[in-house]
Amino acid sequence: MPPKPKAQKRFEVKVPDPYKFLRTLGQGRFGSVHEVSKPPSDEHFAMKVLPFTCEADFKKNEHEFSKLRDIKHRNVVGFVEAIEGDNTHFVVLELCSHSLHDEMKECRDLGAKMDVVRVYRVMKDILGGLVYLHSRGQIYGDLKGPNVLIGKDGTAKLGCDFGGVVGVGTMKTSNPAECGTMQYWAPEFFKLTMQSDIQIGSSAGDMWAFGLLLLELLTSRSWIVGESSVEIERSVLGFDIDRICEREGIVGEEQTLFSLLLCKNPSQRISSAELIRSNRLQSILGPETPLSRFYAENLTTTRQQLQEAMQATAKEPEALLREQTLQTSKLQIQSLEKAHSSSNTLPAVPKVENQRPTFVDITQDGLLPTPSIKPSPQADSPNPKGGSQRPKSMTIHQNKPSPTPSVTPSPQADSPNPKGGSQRPKSMTIHQNKPSPTPSVKPSPKVEPPIPIPVNPKPNPVVVHLRNVPNPVQTATFTQASFNFTDPSHFRVDNNVITRTDVGRYPSGTPMFSSLFLADTFSDGVISVELTILSLKNGLGGMDFGLMDSNNPTPKLGDQLGGDRVNNSVSLSTSGSLNYNGPTFQSGRECHPRLKEGDRVRMEVDLNSKHRTLQFFVNDNSGQCYMSEIPSSVKIGFTVSKLEISFRIDKISRDFQPKPIPQGMKEVKW
Numbered sequence: 001m002p003p004k005p006k007a008q009k010r011f012e013v014k015v016p017d018p019y020k021f022l023r024t025l026g027q028g029r030f031g032s033v034h035e036v037s038k039p040p041s042d043e044h045f046a047m048k049v050l051p052f053t054c055e056a057d058f059k060k061n062e063h064e065f066s067k068l069r070d071i072k073h074r075n076v077v078g079f080v081e082a083i084e085g086d087n088t089h090f091v092v093l094e095l096c097s098h099s100l101h102d103e104m105k106e107c108r109d110l111g112a113k114m115d116v117v118r119v120y121r122v123m124k125d126i127l128g129g130l131v132y133l134h135s136r137g138q139i140y141g142d143l144k145g146p147n148v149l150i151g152k153d154g155t156a157k158l159g160c161d162f163g164g165v166v167g168v169g170t171m172k173t174s175n176p177a178e179c180g181t182m183q184y185w186a187p188e189f190f191k192l193t194m195q196s197d198i199q200i201g202s203s204a205g206d207m208w209a210f211g212l213l214l215l216e217l218l219t220s221r222s223w224i225v226g227e228s229s230v231e232i233e234r235s236v237l238g239f240d241i242d243r244i245c246e247r248e249g250i251v252g253e254e255q256t257l258f259s260l261l262l263c264k265n266p267s268q269r270i271s272s273a274e275l276i277r278s279n280r281l282q283s284i285l286g287p288e289t290p291l292s293r294f295y296a297e298n299l300t301t302t303r304q305q306l307q308e309a310m311q312a313t314a315k316e317p318e319a320l321l322r323e324q325t326l327q328t329s330k331l332q333i334q335s336l337e338k339a340h341s342s343s344n345t346l347p348a349v350p351k352v353e354n355q356r357p358t359f360v361d362i363t364q365d366g367l368l369p370t371p372s373i374k375p376s377p378q379a380d381s382p383n384p385k386g387g388s389q390r391p392k393s394m395t396i397h398q399n400k401p402s403p404t405p406s407v408t409p410s411p412q413a414d415s416p417n418p419k420g421g422s423q424r425p426k427s428m429t430i431h432q433n434k435p436s437p438t439p440s441v442k443p444s445p446k447v448e449p450p451i452p453i454p455v456n457p458k459p460n461p462v463v464v465h466l467r468n469v470p471n472p473v474q475t476a477t478f479t480q481a482s483f484n485f486t487d488p489s490h491f492r493v494d495n496n497v498i499t500r501t502d503v504g505r506y507p508s509g510t511p512m513f514s515s516l517f518l519a520d521t522f523s524d525g526v527i528s529v530e531l532t533i534l535s536l537k538n539g540l541g542g543m544d545f546g547l548m549d550s551n552n553p554t555p556k557l558g559d560q561l562g563g564d565r566v567n568n569s570v571s572l573s574t575s576g577s578l579n580y581n582g583p584t585f586q587s588g589r590e591c592h593p594r595l596k597e598g599d600r601v602r603m604e605v606d607l608n609s610k611h612r613t614l615q616f617f618v619n620d621n622s623g624q625c626y627m628s629e630i631p632s633s634v635k636i637g638f639t640v641s642k643l644e645i646s647f648r649i650d651k652i653s654r655d656f657q658p659k660p661i662p663q664g665m666k667e668v669k670w
């Protein structure tokens with residue numbers, strides 16, 4: 001039995017009246033931060049508890065508060081009051097939802113980059129705060145991700161940092177460690193550290209840090225590295241923005257912006273006022289429309305907000321949203337099709353021998369009366385192009401032993417179920433239909449009448465009326481309809497292509513993971529699910545493909561298959577790592593190279609073998625490890641990040657001969 005984790009003690013922090021302690025938000029270098037309420041009002045605040053040990057510290061704090069009292073700007077965290085306690089200052093501040101660093105970390109954990117529109121939106125807010133401070137002759141002095149807080153409405157704000165710098169004056173100290181964060185120091189500051197009473201920080205220094213932060217957000221990595229101050233100094237002085245732009249493919253207006261921000265000569269560096277006047281950020285963002293503003297601000301999609309945003313463009317909201325997702329996924333599919341048909345790399349259409357597909361009722365959560373389905377004559381006809389072209393529509397059929405004498409059922413398909421109880425059909429395969437002409441997608445931004453939800457006119461696909469689904473998806477053409485969506489509003493399902501549809505529709509900080517599962521529970525047999533990654537939006541999207549113990553509750557928004565909130569689950573993530581959260585430990589293990597667009601991923605689950613194994617194949621290649629002793633009853637599913645991704649489920653098969661585990665392959669025990 002693994003040792004039980006110790007129950008976490010809950011510490012109540014004593015806060016001055018009339019405030020009431022609610023919870024601890026975090027710990028900084030100079031004190032802790034807590035969420036507090038102020039009864040009888042419903043308002044919540046952040047309270048920084050700053051202990052002081054000497055008169056000098058006390059005076060320094062008081063001096064800083066006096067300056068902060070005058071600062072009122074939507075892009076600077078609001079200062080409410082400071083209360084003096086026993087050797088402690090309690091500083092009451094506007095409560096924010098999280099820090100920019102949290103957002104960056106969320107993306108990095110996924111191996112993804114932050115959405116570019118979001119990056120520029122945040123940077124515009126930060127610039128607003130800097131312009132305000134600089135225009136008052138003040139500097140910020142410690143600009144970095146953890147010091148940028150995100151308000152409840154998604155607005156970025158400069159945090160009030162207490163220590164060597166407070167964002168309200170020049171920093172004069174004999175201890176460089178107190179002066180902001182060395183990694184964000186402008187090159188000119190390093191020349192000063194030899195002096196005993198150094199002055200670090202200037203408005204030009206803020207702009208250097210601004211450029212560095214922008215670069216970090218766009219490229220999802222830190223460019224100034226080093227453990228010691230000597231190493232950091234070497235890294236800053238050797239920093240070459242032209243080379244970085246070349247390496248990262250940063251061109252045009254963006255490159256110009258970086259060269260103006262990250263130029264080593266502070267007198268040539270663009271000032272905050274010049275930058276905001278030049279409208280460079282705006283030109284990179286592109287012309288704003290009410291809708292783009294709406295998306296960019298990542299506001300919660302309430303129907304009212306959406307309609308307000310739509311009124312100006314006089315479009316029907318659902319149609320626009322639908323149109324947008326449709327066009328994106330169609331364009332993605334088209335371009336992939338082109339690439340695939342020219343490179344001939346797509347897998348051949350699975351050919352089902354000895355079995356004649358029949359059709360079973362398909363319902364979603366038992367809600368749907370199944371439309372009558374007739375087998376299409378195309379379903380079994382060979383692909384005239386030899387399987388190299390992606391057919392335009394696919395269906396999952398479930399095969400039953402056919403009464404037709406000419407059809408010999410597969411021996412596995414009819415073999416008695418050793419465990420007796422299961423009524424499931426023995427084999428389930430997705431068949432691909434003949435190519436049909438690709439619907440032409442007009443790239444024109446012109447407003448079209450509402451695009452009807454695509455209901456394939458051919459008899460094969462089953463139309464699933466998703467219930468209780470907020471826009472944009474009310475109906476989806478989906479065949480393996482027994483997909484049980486955790487929250488279907490996050491996905492569009494179109495001919496087995498699953499696309500995350502809610503990109504950019506949530507306030508920042510909203511958990512980004514959403515899951516969907518095959519409704520079947522698998523308790524025996526050999527099961528394989530194969531999918532193709534159609535779009536990772538240049539590496540931005542992320543997905544976890546795997547299984548969990550069928551006794552698990554359905555994961556909630558924010559839970560990630562294989563992640564720390566879904567016990568007894570395992571997944572292969574698009575980073576290529578096998579993530580496992582089991583009864584004894586949690587781990588991530590390198591299994592495959594990072595997945596890319598076009599990759600075919602197959603999960604093979606063998607519940608019949610003695611050790612119940614699980615293997616992932618990418619483009620038919622085995623990974624570095626496999627899993628054994630997986631639960632005896634599992635649910636198969638996906639967790640998709642909030643970032644854009646789409647993938648196509650190509651095949652679900654049962655009861656075939658599993659691939660043997662290669663000799664010497666690393667075993668990961670459940």
Ligand SMILES: Nc1ncnc2c1ncn2[C@@H]1O[C@H](COP(=O)(O)OP(=O)(O)OP(=O)(O)O)[C@@H](O)[C@H]1O
Binds near residue numbers: 095
């Ligand atoms: N106004 C606020 N609203 C919500 N959370 C806050 C607020 N201010 C700070 N926090 C959170 O409290 C934690 C501690 O913040 P604090 O500013 O004290 O330190 P820090 O910025 O993390 O580190 P350092 O002290 O090195 O600057 C962080 O997680 C921060 O995001």
